[in-house]
Structures are given as structure tokens and as C-alpha cells.
Amino acid sequence: MDRRNIDKIAANDDDRLLLAKLWDKISRGIQKNILVYTGFLSPREQQMANFLFGNEDGLCFWGGYTEAERKMLVYLPDYCDEAALYREGPVTCLEASFYHTEAPSHRDFLGALIGSGITRECIGDILVADGLAHFFVTKDIAPYILQSFEKAGRTALRLKEIPLSAFRLPDQKFTEINDTVASLRLDSILSAGFRISRNVASEYITAGKVAIDGLPCEKADRSVTEGCKLSVRGLGKVQLTQIGRTTKKGRIAVTIHRYE
Numbered sequence: 001m002d003r004r005n006i007d008k009i010a011a012n013d014d015d016r017l018l019l020a021k022l023w024d025k026i027s028r029g030i031q032k033n034i035l036v037y038t039g040f041l042s043p044r045e046q047q048m049a050n051f052l053f054g055n056e057d058g059l060c061f062w063g064g065y066t067e068a069e070r071k072m073l074v075y076l077p078d079y080c081d082e083a084a085l086y087r088e089g090p091v092t093c094l095e096a097s098f099y100h101t102e103a104p105s106h107r108d109f110l111g112a113l114i115g116s117g118i119t120r121e122c123i124g125d126i127l128v129a130d131g132l133a134h135f136f137v138t139k140d141i142a143p144y145i146l147q148s149f150e151k152a153g154r155t156a157l158r159l160k161e162i163p164l165s166a167f168r169l170p171d172q173k174f175t176e177i178n179d180t181v182a183s184l185r186l187d188s189i190l191s192a193g194f195r196i197s198r199n200v201a202s203e204y205i206t207a208g209k210v211a212i213d214g215l216p217c218e219k220a221d222r223s224v225t226e227g228c229k230l231s232v233r234g235l236g237k238v239q240l241t242q243i244g245r246t247t248k249k250g251r252i253a254v255t256i257h258r259y260e
Helices: 003-009 013-032 043-053 084-088 106-115 139-148 186-194 198-206
Strands: 059-062 072-075 091-097 123-129 132-138 158-162 174-181 210-212 229-232 236-246 252-259
Touching: 003 013, 003 043, 013 043, 013 072, 043 072, 091 139, 106 123, 106 132, 132 139, 139 158, 174 186, 186 198, 186 210, 186 229, 186 236, 186 252
Parallel strands: none
Antiparallel strands: 059 072, 091 132, 091 158, 123 132, 174 252, 210 229, 229 236, 236 252
């Protein structure tokens, strides 16, 4: 661990501010040997934290469930184990139910939470299914949400807190797309997955609106491997689930899931 690495890792002033906050918080926990945790971090922010802290004993990332995308950086003192995160950790899960005829989106939930004055670092993953949504938040903000959060978009909600151990990852709805592409370049896969031209896909990429497995990518010629999840701000998320055979014309068969 070396605080001087912040300037080497940070790409801008916002990164430096974030890394300095992480350093102060985690260092205090290590020195006092007490449980400390940061706000929720994006995959890119988690990557920067990894570079900063390395393989320091007692550190882990936690988002409320194993497959979480947004996670906190947590220092667990030597008298705690990871099972304690389910019992008394800093994350809780809120379940929102609504009529099946309604269809609020991830954007509706996130917008409503932000609009109610809750900062992004207090909000983890948001998972929306038919008639039900789960969102992970910091435990200290949960009472306020349970009291005041009534709608996502125009959809009325019924909220309750559930134990993390009771959460089950819902099946995500998707449309399966079978197509062929000239190459496995990022712009080609986005073009097939979102049914847009490669030029339009490239514009999204160069504008900084595209991420591969949660990490920003601004290179249209970046190669995409099987299993990668690609998100485009304003369009949604797709996953390259299968790379098939090469056709006689030299094109590559692919199967892509576009998530609703």
C-alpha cells in the first residue's frame, strides 16, 4: 500500500478525490482493526481500488450478493469473517412489488432514488423483474427509503426489507439474436446486438458511453470474447453468449442476448 500511487492511478481530479477518500477510510480501519466500508463503487472504481490497495489482508468487495456489479470496498478485521457481511454488514436489500401490468425500468428506479436526494454511492445493484424489483442500498439509508419511496416513474410501489440470505437472483428477460458479423470487434457486436449501424455504434464508443463487463472502453476495435456483457448508456445491455462457426463468406456466427 502506498498513498503516492493515487496520482499514478487517477485519470482526473474526480478519481484523485475518490481514491483519497478510499485511502483515508480503509487506512483508518486497518490501523484500528475495525470494520470499515466505502460507498458502492462501479467496476472501474473497484479496479482502481485494487491497484491502490493490492492484496492487502482483510479487504474484500461486497454488494449484497455474490454476483453484484456495484460493490463496496470493505475492511474486515481479523475477528470477523465474510459470513458476518450477511448478518451485520453495511448492505441491505429492499424488495419493491408492483402490478404485473406495470413495467418500470432500471432507469425509473435509479432516477426516482436519485431524485429523492439519495447519492449514487448509497445505491448498489437494481434488479427488475415481472412485478418485482430488488435494490441494494446502504443500511443506514434504508429506513428513509422505506418511509418515503413510493413510486418509480409512474408505478406505485409496495416496499419491504428482506434478509440478504433470502435474496435469489431473478431470471433476466432477454431477446436472443442470432446473426453473423465480419469480426468480433466491439463496434460489430454492438451493431448486431442493438440493431444499429457500425458508425452509430462507434459514436457511442468514442463518446465514452460503452462499457465491457462494467469497465469503460473507448476503442471500437477492441475484441469481444464469449460471455462479455456490453452496456451502452441510453440503449441498455447485451451479452455475447456464443461464438459459432465461420461461414463460407468468412463471417462469424454469434448469439447475443439483449436484456430488457
